[in-house]
Amino acid sequence: MPEQPPLRPLALLVTRNFPPLLGGMEKVNQHLLEELQPSWKLGLCGPTGCSAYVPPHAEVRETKTKPLPIFLVVTFWRALRVGLRRSPSWVIAGSGLTAPIAWLVARCAGGKAAVYLHGLDIVVPSRLYQWLWLPFIRRCDVAMVNSVNTGRLAEQRGVRQDRLRVLHPGTDLPALDSIEALDFRNRHGFGSRPLLLSVGRLTQRKGLAEFVAKALPTIVSHDPAVLLLIIGDEASDALHTRAGSERERILAEARHAGVDQNLHFFGRCDEATLGAAYQAADLHIFPVLELPGDVEGFGMVALEAAAHGLPTVAFDVGGVADAVQDGQTGTLVKSGDYGHLCSAVLRQLVQSKNEVVIAACRTFAAGKTWQRFGERLRFLLGETGE
Structure with missing residues (x-):
């Protein structure tokens, strides 16, 4: 038998x-x-x-x-x-x-x-x-x-x-499609504006309210056409989150700083739309905060961005250094240093994405x-x- x-x-x-x-x-x-x-x-x-x-x-x-x-x-x-x-x-x-x-x-x-x-x-x-x-x-x-x-x-x-x-x-390692990226920009009226992308549930730890208040005005003063695209929604299922709407806090900071026209909330989206957004963006930002009793364990969105050839500028907190290869797939900045964060963003926008950056990002992602x-x-x- x-x-x-x-x-x-x-x-x-x-x-x-x-x-x-x-x-x-x-x-x-x-x-x-x-x-x-x-x-x-x-x-x-x-x-x-x-x-x-x-x-x-x-x-x-x-x-x-x-x-x-x-x-x-x-x-x-x-x-x-x-x-x-x-x-x-x-x-x-x-x-x-x-x-x-x-x-x-x-x-x-x-x-x-x-x-x-x-x-x-x-x-x-x-x-x-x-x-x-x-x-x-x-x-x-x-x-x-x-x-x-x-x-x-x-x-x-x-x-x-x-x-x-x-x-x-x-992460997945998708095929890149420049036509898809261009279509995403045209479909949503973004045109050729420099596009900063933030992806993830809206929580205090992600640091978007602070970024909008302390960094975005400086970035906009150098390039008034910059647009911050925020993909994600309130963390309604999270066990640990502060009361109230994080979206409203971000928007309030933008209005106070006079940059609300440089902000676009996209909400949740499917994987295909997210992939197009990664490819359409010029830079992924990840201004995570160091909070008592909270921590950014890894930073999956930074790895996903790299898989789409998109570099990240992030604060070097928690496990983010495992998801961003400093100098290759983006730039890590000392936590809370918004001056250097602005400089890194502006420098990356001037360089724009090129074949070398895209290849470095995807090579890193291919190992993970x-x-x-x-x-x-x-x-x-x-x-x-x-």
Whole structure:
């Protein structure tokens, strides 16, 4: 008789951060689940609606995300039932938030526990979280981190160095289309104006209100035609955000500085439109703030910009240095130095995108594709699962 292939073990992902919720963490977890195949059978305990975003044949259990305590309790119960019935070899927490669930289910089911840490889930300013959640993060068999900086933060909070593994988020590497970029500009009436692009959910940490107040007026004084295009919407699903509308704060600063005509809010858009915007823009800006109890774990939008040949000017905070190769795919500026940030933006606008810059950006991004992410993910779980 022919030899039967070995049965594939189950990997169970437990997370609140998964589509249809929007954000970088959600995108990472979606790719994490996809890249586990074909080595593992797939299981997911996630938010309502997540079953529409998973590979075929994955076992899915959905839970409403609000209120958060109910989500955690119900998700734990559902993950435990899957674990006891199917004995997963790995139970993976998609962020520190679900690390206690992953660890408890793994121990009950005889498997191993892993957690993917994004930065904020290490430093979140909650005494309850620091007292109750961090011990479970420390106990996980492996803690994957999205950047070197997140690894440092985890080690400072007691995660053993021998359990830490850097696993950078990835990106797609699309074909470039100059016609598509020109069409985007013409369709939205941007013409040949110098176009600065910001991409991401509107949160205080992204620093757009401060950029508009402290940098954009200087940039506009040198080139009145400059337009700041903001793609993204309010972070309505985020657990940690300040009250009120960030969009209104940005707009208020623009009006006060007299640059509201140099601002365009685009809102959410699909991937095709976003790709066209990356190609149409002259520069991606990422003026992230250093905030107590908050951190930019990596900076996926900077990597996505590079994949489209678009350089980034950013403050060197958190894990941004892992997403921007200073001097090659953009410029890193000391945190809070808006004078140098303005100079870097103006210098880049004068140079404009050229073939050398585009090639450098895409070469860097080619080393951090989702395929590379998957290869390292499978290596790490295999390495620590023997």
